[in-house]
Amino acid sequence: MNGVDLKNRLSVPSSLRETIEARSQTRELVIGPDEHSPCLIGYDVSYFERIEARLEDEFASDFGPGRSLKSRSVFGATEHLKYDDNGRIILSPLMREMGEIGTQVLFMGLGHYFEIWSPEVFLAQEGQDPRVLKLVKALVAGRAQ
Amino acid sequence: MNGVDLKNRLSVPSSLRETIEARSQTRELVIGPDEHSPCLIGYDVSYFERIEARLEDEFASDFGPGRSLKSRSVFGATEHLKYDDNGRIILSPLMREMGEIGTQVLFMGLGHYFEIWSPEVFLAQEGQDPRVLKLVKALVAGRAQ
DNA sequence: TGAATACCCACGAAAGCCCATGCTATCCCT
DNA sequence: AGGGATAGCATGGGCTTTCGTGGGTATTCA
Numbered sequence: 001m002n003g004v005d006l007k008n009r010l011s012v013p014s015s016l017r018e019t020i021e022a023r024s025q026t027r028e029l030v031i032g033p034d035e036h037s038p039c040l041i042g043y044d045v046s047y048f049e050r051i052e053a054r055l056e057d058e059f060a061s062d063f064g065p066g067r068s069l070k071s072r073s074v075f076g077a078t079e080h081l082k083y084d085d086n087g088r089i090i091l092s093p094l095m096r097e098m099g100e101i102g103t104q105v106l107f108m109g110l111g112h113y114f115e116i117w118s119p120e121v122f123l124a125q126e127g128q129d130p131r132v133l134k135l136v137k138a139l140v141a142g143r144a145q
Numbered sequence: 146m147n148g149v150d151l152k153n154r155l156s157v158p159s160s161l162r163e164t165i166e167a168r169s170q171t172r173e174l175v176i177g178p179d180e181h182s183p184c185l186i187g188y189d190v191s192y193f194e195r196i197e198a199r200l201e202d203e204f205a206s207d208f209g210p211g212r213s214l215k216s217r218s219v220f221g222a223t224e225h226l227k228y229d230d231n232g233r234i235i236l237s238p239l240m241r242e243m244g245e246i247g248t249q250v251l252f253m254g255l256g257h258y259f260e261i262w263s264p265e266v267f268l269a270q271e272g273q274d275p276r277v278l279k280l281v282k283a284l285v286a287g288r289a290q
Numbered sequence: 291t292g293a294a295t296a297c298c299c300a301c302g303a304a305a306g307c308c309c310a311t312g313c314t315a316t317c318c319c320t
Numbered sequence: 321a322g323g324g325a326t327a328g329c330a331t332g333g334g335c336t337t338t339c340g341t342g343g344g345t346a347t348t349c350a
Contacts, residue, residue, distance in 0.1 A: 002340070009341085011341070014340090035209075037213060084296070086339085090295075108221055110216035110221075111219075128221075129221060129222065131177070135243060147330070148330085148331075152333095154331085156330050158329090229305095233331090235304095235305070291350100295346105295347080299344080302340095303338105305338070305339085309335100310334105312332105313329085315329100318324090319324090320323100
């Protein structure tokens with residue numbers, strides 16, 4: 001669990017940076033609001049470009065105003081962020097608002113992408129896996145990382 | 146039976162390391178709380194990459210609520226751990242809590258995965274195989290390896 | 291010119307790295 | 321068969337590096 005400081009800086013966990021750099025050869029990531037949950041969703045650049053391409057294909061073969069358009073609007077609200085020499089990004093107030101992010105932040109790796117949560121918001125969600133809930137509760141209670 | 150030391154280090158049995166490296170070509174493993182029993186469950190990383198690939202196939206460019214929930218339950222409570230040159234991992238206090246692990250640890254190979262138990266917790270479980278129980282009792286009593 | 295961003299250094303804690311020590315199992319030799 | 325050397329394993333301790341974080345200073349841009 002990492003903190004957002006007074007300058008809106010946020011350390012990206014080193015393990016996450018490692019996989020990002022392995023996958024996209026950049027010190028850069030893409031984040032945006034999640035469409036369904038009160039959190040942010042993030043990708044490495046190369047994966048994000050693949051998603052964009054797939055949506056582009058869908059859109060090309062479907063001229064109706066459907067799911068594609070909605071998804072595009074979501075992806076349009078993303079930010080490309082480079083992290084600095086200390087591995088920190090600057091989390092804009094807009095992003096913090098959209099992700100309901102306070103002062104503490106939880107990075108959750110989910111395979112090809114990751115989510116950024118306020119721990120408290122996560123605990124208030126319905127239908128999460130009980131093991132994950134227990135783990136996050138322990139984190140919030142301050143028992144180690 | 147192996148011990149967790151003051152730095153939370155834990156030796157992974159060399160036989161287990163051998164099969165892990167044979168299966169995934171890495172000195173790395175994945176552990177998480179078991180869904181049904183008070184212990185930890187562990188896999189070699191190739192197992193997890195298969196799960197990841199399945200999720201990717203199943204959902205493709207669909208980032209609906211189903212995908213997130215499933216991904217969180219699969220990835221949210223697990224840790225990827227590299228072991229060092231002496232074959233030791235660091236077992237975080239969090240994982241120890243989730244698996245009810247104290248200072249002594251029992252690795253149990255179960256085919257394509259393995260479990261990590263506190264011996265005492267294991268003995269307190271109902272419905273174990275009597276032969277295994279006898280073996281674990283002997284281990285706890287300090288006889289045999 | 292003021293605010294936001296980039297760049298730089300510093301510190302405490304955690305994790306990684308290397309070497310040393312028992313201990314056990316195995317081998318080998320006469 | 322017995323006994324000594326050998327190698328691998330689990331473990332302990334100390335040193336070094338990295339990580340997350342706070343704070344300062346320069347630079348950019350409207």
